[in-house]
Amino acid sequence: MAQDPFSGRTAVITGGGGGIGSALARAFAERGAKLALADVDPEAARRVADELVAGGTQAEAFPVDVTDRSDVFRLADAVVERFGKAHIVCNNAGVALGGEMWSAPMADWNYTMDVNFWGVLHGVQAFVPRILEHGEGGYIVNTASMAGLTGMSFLGMYCASKFAVVGLSESLSREVRPQGIGVSVLCPMIVETDINRNTMARHPDPERRKLANLAPPNDAAPPMRGGVVQAGDVARRVVRAMERDQLYILTHPEQQEILRRRSHRIDSAFSAENWEP
Numbered sequence: 082m083a084q085d086p087f088s089g090r091t092a093v094i095t096g097g098g099g100g101i102g103s104a105l106a107r108a109f110a111e112r113g114a115k116l117a118l119a120d121v122d123p124e125a126a127r128r129v130a131d132e133l134v135a136g137g138t139q140a141e142a143f144p145v146d147v148t149d150r151s152d153v154f155r156l157a158d159a160v161v162e163r164f165g166k167a168h169i170v171c172n173n174a175g176v177a178l179g180g181e182m183w184s185a186p187m188a189d190w191n192y193t194m195d196v197n198f199w200g201v202l203h204g205v206q207a208f209v210p211r212i213l214e215h216g217e218g219g220y221i222v223n224t225a226s227m228a229g230l231t232g233m234s235f236l237g238m239y240c241a242s243k244f245a246v247v248g249l250s251e252s253l254s255r256e257v258r259p260q261g262i263g264v265s266v267l268c269p270m271i272v273e274t275d276i277n278r279n280t281m282a283r284h285p286d287p288e289r290r291k292l293a294n295l296a297p298p299n300d301a302a303p304p305m306r307g308g309v310v311q312a313g314d315v316a317r318r319v320v321r322a323m324e325r326d327q328l329y330i331l332t333h334p335e336q337q338e339i340l341r342r343r344s345h346r347i348d349s350a351f352s353a354e355n356w357e358p
C-alpha cells in the first residue's frame with residue numbers, strides 16, 4: 082500500500098503561528114502528522130503548538146526568522162533532533178506590502194523579497210537535502226499567491242516575490258519529483274487572515290511599525306479583488322492537492338477566468354500578423 086502522505090510523518094510549517102500556516106497545521110494534525118511550527122512570533126507558534134498537543138498531536142514551536150539562512154538551517158537541525166526526520170515542509174511565512182512599485186522605498190522591496198522569496202529558498206535549501214538523505218520521500222508546499230500568476234497594479238513588489246516562488250516551485254518540482262519529493266505551489270486570492278497587521282508589525286522601519294494597528298483587516302480593504310475564503314478551506318485544498326500530487330493549488334473559482342485571459346493574451350502574441358516582417 083502507498084505511504085500515507087501525513088500519518089506518522091513530520092511536517093514543518095513556517096509562519097505556522099497564524100493564518101494559513103496554523104490552518105495547515107490543524108489539517109495535517111487531523112490526518113495524523115506531527116508538527117513543527119516555525120514563526121518569527123514565538124508566542125503565536127507556541128499557542129498553536131499547545132492547542133495541537135492538547136488534542137493529542139506531537140507538536141513543537143520553534144522561533145525562526147526565515148530571512149536568516151542560518152536560522153532556517155538551525156531549524157532543520159532542531160527538527161531532526163526532536164522528531165527524527167522531516168517529511169513535509171511548508172514554506173509559508175510571508176508578508177504583503179502594497180504601493181506603487183516604481184516609487185516604493187527600497188526598505189519595502191527588501192522586506193518583501195527577504196521574507197517572501199529568500200525565506201522560501203532558505204527552507205528549500207535547508208530541508209531538501211535532509212529529505213533526500215532519509216530516503217522516505219516527502220513533500221514541499223511553497224505558498225505563493227494568485228499574485229504569483231498574474232501581475233496586479235499596486236502589488237508589484239508582492240507580485241515579483243510571488244512570481245519568483247512560482248518559478249522556483251515549478252523548477253524544483255522537475256528536479257526533485259523523480260526522487261520522491263512532491264512539490265506544490267499554493268496560489269490563493271484573498272484569505273481572511275491578519276496579514277496586513279502582521280506585515281506592518283515587523284516592518285524594518287520603526288515608523289512604519291507604529292502603524293500596524295491601523296492596518297485594515299485583509300478582507301476589508303484588500304489590494305486584490307475577489308471572494309474571501311477562510312484559511313481552513315485553503316488548508317483542505319492543500320491536503321487534497323498533496324494527496325493527488327498536484328503542482329498548482331488554486332483556491333478561488335474566479336481565478337480560472339482571470340488566468341484564462343492571461344493565457345489568451347500570451348497566446349495571441351503568436352498570431353501570424355505579429356510575425357510578419
Ligand SMILES: NC(=O)c1ccc[n+]([C@@H]2O[C@H](COP(=O)([O-])OP(=O)(O)OC[C@H]3O[C@@H](n4cnc5c(N)ncnc54)[C@H](O)[C@@H]3O)[C@@H](O)[C@H]2O)c1
Binds near residue numbers: 102277
Ligand atoms: N491572506 C491572504 O489573502 C493571502 C493570499 C495569498 C497568499 N497569501 C500568502 O499566504 C502566506 C501566509 O499568509 P497569511 O495570510 O496566513 O498571513 P499571517 O500574517 O496570518 O501569517 C503569516 C505568519 O508568518 C509569520 N512570519 C512573518 N514573517 C516571518 C519571518 N520572517 N519568519 C518567520 N515567520 C514569519 C507571521 O508571524 C505569521 O504568523 C504568506 O506567504 C502570504 O503571502 C496570503
